Amino acid sequence: MTESETTATMSSTTASMVDLITSHATTAPNALAVSDGETYLTYRELVTSAARLAAALRERGLEHGQAVGLLVPHSVRAVVAQLAVWWAGGYYVPLDPAYPAARLHTMTAAAALLVGDANLLADRAIPAERVLALAETDDTYPEPIPAALLAPDTIAYLLYTSGSTGEPKPVAVPHRAVATLSAQPEYVTVTARDRVLYHSPMTFDASMFEVWTPLANGAAVVASTADRHSLDGLAADVQRLGATVAMFTTSLFHHLAARRSPIFDVLRTVVVGGEQLSAQHARTVLRHRPWLELVNGYGPTEATTFATAHRVRETDCAGPPPIGRPIQAATAVVLDEHGAAVAPGEQGELWLGGARLALGYLGRPELTAERFIDHPSAGRLYRTGDVVSARPDGTLDFHGRVDDQVKVRGYRIEPAEIEHALRGHPRVADAAVVVQHPTPDNALLTAFLVPAEGHCPDVTELREHLAGRLPAHLVPNAWQLLPEMPLTAHGKLDRRALAVRPLDTHGKLDQQALDERPPSTDAPAPEARDLTPIQQAVAEVWARALNHDITDPAADFLGLGGHSLMALGIVEDLHEDLGVKLSLADFLAAQTLSGVAALVEQALRSEPELVR
Known part of the structure; x- marks a missing residue:
């Protein structure tokens, strides 16, 4: 039996990802499985490494069905660690070291072990018996153990999403869902010759596509962290690693498209998702790279990363490209407020079903019952809260939300979670958060x-x-004071009125913001303050990104509505305009116009040839 025949046979049953990967390790043991450009593992080596780490997990007392928190940066070891947890019979909880201690405590409270890099674990107040630092080599681990038997409907991983009650929601995704999403994808081309870029945070469900789809199909995972430093660096890393397939959040895709990034010259396939895709940016990329396979993916964490997808072509770009039709054993129905199906072309709420639904919210039965229901004719469904309409051929168009949930730079955000935290501050009487x-x-x-x-x-x-x-990602980018919240005729918060209010371009809160008088259209343009030449040069770069003039040396980038994705572009522009290389971390730490200008000046002084 050939490798493709073996994979097809297994994927048609209840094979887990462990089954699929070990199958490739048997049929193509020397094929590349994982690389970060410095370390390379074949499928045989990946399986051996995972089996040895799994033995170490078992030695530390991990039992079947227990949770393991993973605190590992993008690397080959991150892929090994995820597979090892499954190999040992547990499920993993991805963690982000940048999360506040209280959030990490909530996410790891029920974990039997916390596994990660020694330097990331050092500052965590976790009892020693619950911590396992990853070794530099496999030699320190026990001999490999056989893989645990994984039932299709047991938990594979737990991802936390924003919660409207002020608490994050733990979404329990089963093994059946991961394998069904990953094996033989019909909506995107991934072959054994491909290399799929792994760059999304492990806490972001796009990373599940980046890791498990290639490994289910005999392809290679190529791990990169270049996107945390620069957009050009990401493009260079794609070329260095030989990536052929990548998934980008829609916001990142828009930035790359607007900058005419050379990244699209290298990749054969790009999957985008997280927010509504801009027809303009999709058209720009496809017009200059007509060979590119551009896939618009849609799906909440509760439906395992992608539930629908659409291959975008230039003819789709007269308006917002559709989110497509159900994929990989997913189902979709469009219902009205009474639960009845709506006719094609009519708007209704999207409900998802099929083999890839999450088990629910772990330990939250009431919330699970609220969002997951048994429909009399469509089976078990998840209520997305998204408003869509179906074309005659079943292709779905996205129209918005039925509630207040928003998407920002790929992250699903419940404003109520932020509002709850803000109302806990002694200087805040009320708070509302909108996009x-x-x-x-x-x-x-x-x-x-x-x-x-x-x-x-x-x-x-x-x-x-x-x-x-x-x-x-839950900390607001912009802030405004109000004497009171605007209300609708029914006495509810008028979020639409807030969404269209003019932005405060000062980047700071003061009592003048309480003045409700509309701005005068005859007001003179703001006078430029005493900016140094370097500050003026930096201000011009900021102004292009923020879309308004910057005249104050104390202007605060984050307070003006800046964010890390925008900062990536500014760092690139500063390099292009002034010839200086700043790290993203240093830029964000400097924060003010004068602070960033000081970094630029320091860089220029350390590179005298740049100012000759």
Whole structure:
């Protein structure tokens, strides 16, 4: 039996990802499985490494069906660790070292072990018996053990998503769902000759596609962290690693497309997802690279990464490209508020079903019952909250939400979770969080605050307050004060009115923001303050990205609505305009215009040939 025949036979049964990977290790043991450009593992070596780490996990007391927290950066070892947890019979909980301690405590409370790099584990207040630091080589681990038997409907991994009650929701995804998504994908081309870029955070469900889809099909995972440093660096890493397939959040794709990134000259296939795809950017990329396979993917974590997909062509770009039809054993029905199916062309709420639904929210039976229901004719369904319409051929178009949930740079965000945390600050009487779009490509998570009597909140203080409780993607980019919240005729918060309010371009909160008078259209343009030549050069780069003039040396990048994805582009522009290379971390730490200008000046002084 050939390798393809073996894979087809296994994927048609209840094969797990462990089964699929060990099959490739048998039929193509010397094929490349994982690489980061420095370390290379064949399928035989990947399986052996995972089996030895699994033995170490068992020695530390891990039992079948227990959780393992993974605190591992992008690397070959991250892939080995995920597979090893399954090999030992457990399920993994991806962790981000940048998350606040309280969030990590919630995510690891039920974990039997916390596994990761020694330097990342060092600062965690975890009892020694619950910690396993990864070794530099496999030699320190016990001999390999046989793989555990994994039932299709047992948990494979647990991902936390934003929760409307102020607590993150633990989504339990079963082995059946992962294998069904990954094996023989019908919506994207992944062959044994491909290399799939692994660059998304492990806590982001796109990483499941990046790791398990290639390994289910005999392809290679190529791990990169270049996107954390620069957009050009990401393109260079794609070329260095020989990646042929990549998944980008829609926001990242838009930035790469707007900058005419050379990354699209290298890749054969690009999958995008997380937000509505811009027809303009899709058309731009496809017009210049007509050979590119561009796939618009859609799906919540509860449906295992992608539930629908559409191969985008230039003819789809007269309007927003559709989100496609169900893929990989998923089902989709469009229902009205009474649970009845709507006719093609009519808008309704999208409900998803099929073999790839999550088991529910671990330990949250009431919430699970609210979102997962047994439909009399369509079977078990998950209520997405997304408004769609179906074309006559079943292709779905996205139209918005039925609730307040938003998507920003690929992350699903429940505003109520942020509002709950803000209301816990003593200087805040009320809070509302919405998404504003100062430009089509820039989505800003904006917090509107009603200050407590006699107080004026400070942006830095509020950011620190949230940073101690929430992940970075839940901290707003822009802030405004209001004397009171706008209400609808029914007495509810008018989020639409907030979404279209003019942005405060000062990047700081002050009592003047409470003045409800509309700005005068005859107001003079802001006078440029005493900016140094270098500050002026930096201000011009900021202005292009932020879409308004920067005249104050104390202007705060984050306070003005900046974010890390925008910062990546600014760092590249500073390199192109001024010839200096700044790291993303240094840029964000400097924060103010004067601070960034000081970094630029320091870089210029250290590279005198740049200023000759």
